[in-house]
Amino acid sequence: xxxxxxxxxxxxxxxxxxxxxxxxxxxxxxxxxxxxxxxxxxxxxxxxxxxxxxxxxxxxxxxxxxxxxxxxxxxxxxxxxxxxxxxxxxxxxxxxxxxxxxxxxxxxxxxxxxxxxxxxxxxxxxxxxxxxxxxxxxxxxxxxxxxxxxxxxxxxxxxxxxxxxxxxxxxxxxxxxxxxxxxxxxxxxxxxxxxxxxxxxxxxxxxxxxxxxxxxxxxxxxxxxxxxxxxxxxxxxxxxxxxxxxxxxxxxxxxxxxxxxxxxxxxxxxxxx
Numbered sequence: 598x599x600x601x602x603x604x605x606x607x608x609x610x611x612x613x614x615x616x617x618x619x620x621x622x623x624x625x626x627x628x629x630x631x632x633x634x635x636x637x638x639x640x641x642x643x644x645x646x647x648x649x650x651x652x653x654x655x656x657x658x659x660x661x662x663x664x665x666x667x668x669x670x671x672x673x674x675x676x677x678x679x680x681x682x683x684x685x686x687x688x689x690x691x692x693x694x695x696x697x698x699x700x701x702x703x704x705x706x707x708x709x710x711x712x713x714x715x716x717x718x719x720x721x722x723x724x725x726x727x728x729x730x731x732x733x734x735x736x737x738x739x740x741x742x743x744x745x746x747x748x749x750x751x752x753x754x755x756x757x758x759x760x761x762x763x764x765x766x767x768x769x770x771x772x773x774x775x776x777x778x779x780x781x782x783x784x785x786x787x788x789x790x791x792x793x794x795x796x797x798x799x800x801x802x803x804x805x806x807x808x809x810x811x812x813x814x815x816x817x818x819x820x821x822x823x824x825x826x827x828x829x830x831x832x833x834x835x836x837x838x839x840x841x842x843x844x845x846x847x848x849x850x851x852x853x854x855x856x857x858x859x860x861x862x863x864x865x866x867x868x869x870x
Contacts (some may be wrong), residue, residue, distance in 0.1 A: 633870040638848040649832035665698035680717035694718040699725035725777040740775045747779030747804035752787035760788040762798040777802040783809025786827040793831045809848045822865040833869040
């Protein structure tokens with residue numbers, strides 16, 4: 598998408614596990630038994646080919662993804678064969694594409710393309726953004742198709758339509774439950790909003806989460822989970838409190854080699870799941 602110490606991680610993981618098991622902060626024994634579903638947003642592997650990406654997914658035993666590579670987004674004008682060929686490779690590897698990241702939807706044709714591409718990937722959710730009357734058309738068509746939509750918040754240097762949880766909820770007001778939110782906790786932090794509060798506010802509409810950490814507000818420099826300002830352990834605790842059942846997709850937006858970093862990211866997320 599457009600532009601995320603060992604002892605500390607072990608301590609946080611152990612502390613949260615004990616809290617959940619003991620029923621602290623309202624967590625019941627039933628909640629403590631539930632695990633969050635950890636996957637990957639595939640933009641993380643934008644520097645690799647699809648084939649090499651699948652090798653890495655298998656190495657990490659990741660079985661659920663959101664397809665968010667740039668060549669699949671509407672802005673790249675992809676063709677159906679790309680989706681068919683990739684779906685075959687994912688199926689062969691035992692990897693499920695739960696969500697398709699379309700990016701911005703403006704026209705009715707782009708909406709129809711996004712629906713078709715999601716179907717080709719076997720995805721039940723589309724993540725993206727749209728403004729104005731097209732939101733109602735997305736609602737109508739995805740309801741007809743039995744799909745869901747996750748409105749995505751972003752940080753950009755210029756003002757973006759959806760920066761806060763209130764921005765997202767305002768756009769969704771009056772729309773059906775087909776229309777939900779894909780919460781990017783790193784982008785909330787970049788925009789200066791508290792990620793935990795944002796995820797809590799979005800709970801009734803939350804479709805999926807992009808798990809990302811950033812260095813500082815007012816920028817989009819990604820850092821390893823737990824090393825930035827996005828309050829990742831607290832976000833995960835809030836998702837447990839909600840009994841969130843959707844995909845928590847690790848995203849790491851960095852140029853250059855990322856395989857070792859993503860291994861650490863997935864391990865960190867799983868320790869909190």
